Amino acid sequence: MGLTSKKVLLLAVLLAVALFVLTIWLWPRLSKGNWRAVLGRVGLLLATQLSLFASIGLFANNSFGFYASWADLFGQEQQPGVVTNYESGPDGTKLKMLGTERVSVPGGSRAEVGGRIDKVLVRGAKSKITSPAFVYLPPQYFQPKYAKKKFPASVVLTGYPGTAEALYKKLHFPQTQHDLLREKKMQPTVLVMMRPTVAPPRDTECVDIPNGPQTETFFTKDLRANLSEHYRIGEKAKSWGIIGDSTGGYCALKMTMRHPNDFSTAVALSGAYKAPIDPTTGDLFGGSKKLERENDLMWRQKHLPAPPVSLLVTSSKHGEENYKDTLRFIEQTKSPSRISSIILDSGGHNFNTWRREIPAALEWLGGRLSV
Template identity: 60%
Template sequence: MGLTSTKVLALTLVIAVLLFAATIWLWPRLSRRSLRAVLGRIGLLLVTQLALFAAVGLAANKSFLFYGSWADLFGQEEEMGVVVDHAAGAGKQAQLIGTRALDVPGGGKPSVGGQIQEVRIEGAKSKIVSPAYVYLPPEYFQPQYAKKNFPATVVLTGYPGTAMNLIKGLRYPQTALLQARAGKAQPMVMVMMRPTVAPPRDTECVDIPGGPQTETFFAEDLPRAVSSAYRVGTKGKNWGFMGNSTGGYCAVKIAMGHPDKFAAGAGLSPYYKAADDPTTGDLFGGNADLKKRADLLWSLDHLPAPRTSLLVTTSKKGEDNKKPTAEFISKVKPPTHISSITLNSGGHNFNTWKREIPAVVEWMSKKLTA
């Protein structure tokens, strides 16, 4: 049974309740002052507390999908499946690992529900290799669209995150499908990943001197690899970038730094300056210029305004990025276009982002062309 399984959560809750009942029932028998009785009381309290903590932890993880599997929880690398070339002419930059149906009515048929493909992306320039999930809309499989190219959007989680969070927790593909069916968005391909392409290090989507070239991977290698394997446009007007938290910072940063590659960038609850903590290490090798460039507020003040469209989100209550978001918006100058979403309340969590994603998908759709 998987970490996010309802059966695991239910079993843990049952065990917790039984242990609590056992503690109440056995407590009078262990009320003596003997060593055996004291150890018995300690043992009952300990296992009951552990069961309760486990149940709460599993419930929180099931809701927010901090970890997608037991191996992910314990920091173990999951064994990869057999790699098969995605398609003739796709080269070795994007290799198909497997497929899965969308969790929607009729999702078992690609021409109705679309399809999610798990792929392995090899960065030709950065030399980074990372898994990704590619959502293909139903139109991709319909005969009348056989010769049509589609717009594409890179979607990133927060750190550390798992790409599966974007499918099961935030439901990006399902939202894109429903928005397209409602005529609010055009069908688009989504490339879903976590920003941690050099685990366990948090690279903040920058090119680290002497280290992982993460910005190069996302800005150059990823669009090239996906465009070579799928019917996706190769120009900046065909590509967008979005994400939440760390992924939001990456989306806005890369759209600003590479307007020739991405027509739009949307950050859900982004921050505006690269983190500097034990998970990142020294990102800039003492290079002050690189550090400044990773500060988006500094970039707006000192670098030419990029020709791209940006969207940032925050809330009046619950988010700690309200003030820097307002400052970011005030600093944007033409030809950059800026939009925002401000909720009345909402914390830094999945429930907040799920309220923003439909509008963000619709906004992104209007910025991209096939």
């Protein structure tokens, strides 16, 4: 049974309840002062508390999508990472189709009503990175009226470590767009849902690491070119945006500000403005202070010309650590960059907060892309 299986969670809860009942029942028998009784009490308390912690941990993981599998949890990620000799798909493109999924909306079994989610492998010719992606094609993509039309697209990124599946199973990006389309608040947009962790288990913060994974090149060059070649998506920057939460939010802002010829629009849900350096990232900049500064968004605002892009940042007055930095980022934004924000009164760094922000953020994003 998988880490995110409801059966695993149910078994953990039942075990915790059983151990609690067993502790109450056996406690009078273990009230003696001999060493066997003491060890029995310690063992029961330890087993009960461990089972409770396991239940809470599994529930939190199922709710927020931190880890997708046991291998992911224990650092033995099995999804393809950096590959240098991957064969292209049978149709000659740089994508390999792995399967499709229906969208959980009314009538979702029909692509022209609910759209479709394609699971693909994207091979980067320049970055030499291969990574899976979930491509949501809106209903209009399959309707005769739009048969010759190209669509705008947005990369949708999780945080770290995150799982791409959480973007449609927990954060409901396709379902939210489906509602906005029905309400005529957004134009049909292809969503390319991914983890920013394309060289697992390392957190690359979407940086081209010297002598390491070229993550920024993968997203700004390879991904856009491959998707535009395979799907009816516009090739120019005005057709492409990025939206992400946490680490994905930093990536969205950073790549759009650094590559305005590739992306025109970015949304950062609770994003940071500088890449951390910790055991999960390692040395991102190879000792280069220049590269480190160029990836510091506050430094870029002060010392480099502003790019002609649209940016949306989110935070909350209570519950988010990035609140003061977000206000500072807004104040420092210079023309021709355009800045917008969503500031909640309260909300933590979690899925519940981002679900409150996503409808308005997608509507804003869709209004700024064109083909």
